[in-house]
Amino acid sequence: MGITTVGQLLDHAPRRYIRRGRIQALTELVAGERTSFVARVESSSTRRMRSDPRRSLTDVIVCDDSGASLKITFFNAYSAQKDLPVGSLALFTGKPEYYRGELAMTGADYAPVDTPESVLDATSDTGELLPIPVYPEAGKLTTPKLTRVLHQLLLTADLDSLPDPLSPELLAAQDLPPLGQAYRDLHRPETVAAYELARRRFRFQEAFVLQTELMRRRAEHAARPVDPRPPRPDGILARFDAALPFELTPGQREVGEQIAAELAGTAPMNRLLQGDVGSGKTVVALRAMLQVVDNGGQAAMLAPTEVLATQHHDKITAALGPLAAPGQLGGDPLATGVVLLTGSMPAAARRRALLDAASGAAGIVVGTHALIQDTVQFADLGLAVVDEQHRFGVEQRDALRAKAGQAPHTLVMTATPIPRTVAMTVFGDLDVSTLRELPGGRRPVETFVVGLAEHGPAWERRVWALAAEHVARGRQVYVVAPKIGDDAALPPFTSLRASLEAQQEDPEPATVTWLEELVAAQPELRAARTAVLHGRQDAQTKAGTMSGFAAGDIDVLVSTTVVEVGVDVPNATLMVVVDPERFGISQLHQLRGRIGRGEYASTCLLVTRAAPDHPARARLEAVAATTDGFELAEVDLQLRKEGDILGASQSGGRSGLRWVSALRDEALVARARTAAEAVIRADPDLSGHPVLRATIDRVLDEDRQAFLERG
Ligand code: ADP
Ligand code: MG
Numbered sequence: 001m002g003i004t005t006v007g008q009l010l011d012h013a014p015r016r017y018i019r020r021g022r023i024q025a026l027t028e029l030v031a032g033e034r035t036s037f038v039a040r041v042e043s044s045s046t047r048r049m050r051s052d053p054r055r056s057l058t059d060v061i062v063c064d065d066s067g068a069s070l071k072i073t074f075f076n077a078y079s080a081q082k083d084l085p086v087g088s089l090a091l092f093t094g095k096p097e098y099y100r101g102e103l104a105m106t107g108a109d110y111a112p113v114d115t116p117e118s119v120l121d122a123t124s125d126t127g128e129l130l131p132i133p134v135y136p137e138a139g140k141l142t143t144p145k146l147t148r149v150l151h152q153l154l155l156t157a158d159l160d161s162l163p164d165p166l167s168p169e170l171l172a173a174q175d176l177p178p179l180g181q182a183y184r185d186l187h188r189p190e191t192v193a194a195y196e197l198a199r200r201r202f203r204f205q206e207a208f209v210l211q212t213e214l215m216r217r218r219a220e221h222a223a224r225p226v227d228p229r230p231p232r233p234d235g236i237l238a239r240f241d242a243a244l245p246f247e248l249t250p251g252q253r254e255v256g257e258q259i260a261a262e263l264a265g266t267a268p269m270n271r272l273l274q275g276d277v278g279s280g281k282t283v284v285a286l287r288a289m290l291q292v293v294d295n296g297g298q299a300a301m302l303a304p305t306e307v308l309a310t311q312h313h314d315k316i317t318a319a320l321g322p323l324a325a326p327g328q329l330g331g332d333p334l335a336t337g338v339v340l341l342t343g344s345m346p347a348a349a350r351r352r353a354l355l356d357a358a359s360g361a362a363g364i365v366v367g368t369h370a371l372i373q374d375t376v377q378f379a380d381l382g383l384a385v386v387d388e389q390h391r392f393g394v395e396q397r398d399a400l401r402a403k404a405g406q407a408p409h410t411l412v413m414t415a416t417p418i419p420r421t422v423a424m425t426v427f428g429d430l431d432v433s434t435l436r437e438l439p440g441g442r443r444p445v446e447t448f449v450v451g452l453a454e455h456g457p458a459w460e461r462r463v464w465a466l467a468a469e470h471v472a473r474g475r476q477v478y479v480v481a482p483k484i485g486d487d488a489a490l491p492p493f494t495s496l497r498a499s500l501e502a503q504q505e506d507p508e509p510a511t512v513t514w515l516e517e518l519v520a521a522q523p524e525l526r527a528a529r530t531a532v533l534h535g536r537q538d539a540q541t542k543a544g545t546m547s548g549f550a551a552g553d554i555d556v557l558v559s560t561t562v563v564e565v566g567v568d569v570p571n572a573t574l575m576v577v578v579d580p581e582r583f584g585i586s587q588l589h590q591l592r593g594r595i596g597r598g599e600y601a602s603t604c605l606l607v608t609r610a611a612p613d614h615p616a617r618a619r620l621e622a623v624a625a626t627t628d629g630f631e632l633a634e635v636d637l638q639l640r641k642e643g644d645i646l647g648a649s650q651s652g653g654r655s656g657l658r659w660v661s662a663l664r665d666e667a668l669v670a671r672a673r674t675a676a677e678a679v680i681r682a683d684p685d686l687s688g689h690p691v692l693r694a695t696i697d698r699v700l701d702e703d704r705q706a707f708l709e710r711g
Pocket of ligand 1: 248249275277280282284440
């Protein structure tokens with residue numbers, strides 16, 4: 001199980017508890033479910049195994065007051081034969097299975113008892129504990145074994161002298177038990193309330209330890225002053241602003257001012273900038289970089305992949321125009337160098353870029369995380385802009401900081417909306433800014449759920465009629481299917497609705513090939529130019545189709561989710577997603593981001609064959625109800641398993657949230673944060689809190705381990 005120390009064993013918390021009331025009668029047993037019951041031994045017999053005479057089987061038949069009986073078979077268990085004489089009473093724990101049509105059990109953990117009541121009234125003194133902890137198990141390390149080992153440990157270890165990372169004052173203020181008590185109540189609780197309180201303590205402790213570390217880092221950074229880099233009225237930023245072909249949105253302006261003020265100060269900025277794709281984060285980041293350049297500093301832009309780094313470089317160079325052409329004909333006198341650094345660059349170009357970074361000739365260096373961390377020297381790195389936080393963890397930020405001499409300001413950009421609790425826990429050392437509006441007068445997409453199960457065939461006809469209307473107005477339409485499919489296996493249905501009537505529930509997912517047929521069969525769409533796009537086509541075909549669609553030569557594009565990324569056709573105003581319940585919330589949100597990119601109002605139809613009470617319908621309604629990616633991220637968190645979300649956003653290197661739930665624990669995390677702030681304010685380097693400090697080190701170490709193991 002990866003448990004190598006007594007401390008780790010103590011931290012191996014029960015998954016759940018069988019409560020006192022859950023001791024079952026034999027009539028209530030369910031195959032495959034671990035259970036506990038009190039029963040009397042009716043008969044016991046031992047025989048040699050035919051296949052191996054050196055081994056034996058003991059069959060014990062037990063019965064209880066319900067009158068039912070159960071056969072329990074023990075392998076090689078002379079002790080079972082000895083411990084369970086006929087007529088004796090015991091508490092059994094095990095997992096019944098069907099054997100030749102009857103419930104039976106192979107092996108069981110047992111403890112002899114005096115009377116059934118003595119179990120039900122058991123307290124810790126009598127040795128039979130209720131509630132009964134149930135542990136995460138691995139192979140032969142079953143709950144009874146873990147229970148035995150832990151009981152042994154609780155009896156022998158001096159838990160009350162364990163150093164507690166939570167001070168007595170903090171425990172009192174938060175109304176939580178001390179560490180030793182919490183361990184006892186976790187592994188050997190006498191009441192439900194006791195283990196619940198213990199669990200609350202460990203949840204709080206985890207949040208508090210993490211928050212303290214985040215606050216400590218923050219204080220540490222703040223204590224290392226950096227050169228102020230105030231805005232200049234006559235510099236490259238002013239020149240850039242004057243030439244900007246659009247007005248900044250209020251959100252961009254507000255965040256811009258916030259960042260400008262932080263760059264002008266002496267505490268390093270640590271800011272997370274979140275906003276949907278296309279919300280205008282790049283402009284905000286570029287303006288920050290230019291302010292640093294105006295003060296003789298350099299900015300690095302870090303992207304997770306070479307492709308993205310190259311894209312950023314091209315975009316930034318284009319946006320700067322003459323301001324990115326120093327010393328060139330037509331270049332601006334204030335221009336600064338913008339260089340790209342990727343692993344696959346020709347050696348000569350790379351050397352030149354490295355030289356420009358080291359000499360300071362390049363004001364802006366764009367590259368992949370790895371490259372910039374490993375090889376680049378800067379003359380004066382003042383700002384690191386990191387695209388896509390989830391691939392760039394706390395440790396990488398530290399590495400960059402270390403190489404820059406003084407800590408650079410850090411601006412992290414992400415298009416993945418991060419719910420508040422996750423932001424507080426995983427990215428808690430960052431301040432968060434959010435861009436919520438779309439720039440350029442773009443209109444939010446209107447989204448509707450079209451439920452074919454409850455509405456008749458007329459609704460389906462209206463979907464295609466609407467598509468025809470958009471085409472007639474000169475606009476373009478996406479039709480999205482969850483699968484590609486192939487011609488050989490086209491379903492024999494002439495409409496989505498017909499498939500529903502024939503198949504009743506849970507129809508096969510719609511395919512691109514089938515939808516292409518359906519579109520072609522619509523009288524109104526007969527004149528429409530239709531094409532298909534999916535991942536099984538070769539690159540040339542795909543590129544041809546995409547450029548045809550972009551040029552307006554294709555009216556209706558039937559595709560899989562390949563359109564999810566990198567397609568920008570402002571003239572596309574309708575998206576029909578068929579079987580949208582096959583997609584997740586964020587995927588639908590991303591998909592719909594392909595429309596509403598121009599001046600025209602756009603509509604997204606989620607055409608579902610799922611029944612109105614199908615659980616996935618809630619997701620669809622949520623997507624239809626808001627275009628706010630952040631609100632959707634919260635809904636997503638509520639509706640699906642939170643582990644997915646934490647998992648994804650933690651891949652930056654922090655894996656250690658075992659107790660804290662992003663779903664439930666927002667208030668608890670906020671409390672822990674407040675408490676951590678107070679501790680750090682009074683004792684910034686934790687020199688007066690040695691135990692807390694050691695706990696932090698241990699937790700971080702385990703995290704790092706997990707991170708390394710994951711690769
Ligand atoms: P993000 O990085 O958040 O995905 P970008 O910064 O790339 O978004 O902006 C998306 C597009 O919107 C770009 O073409 C950009 O030039 C444009 N844009 C950004 N801000 C504005 C604005 N205030 N008004 C009009 N267009 C804008
Ligand atoms: Mg971007």
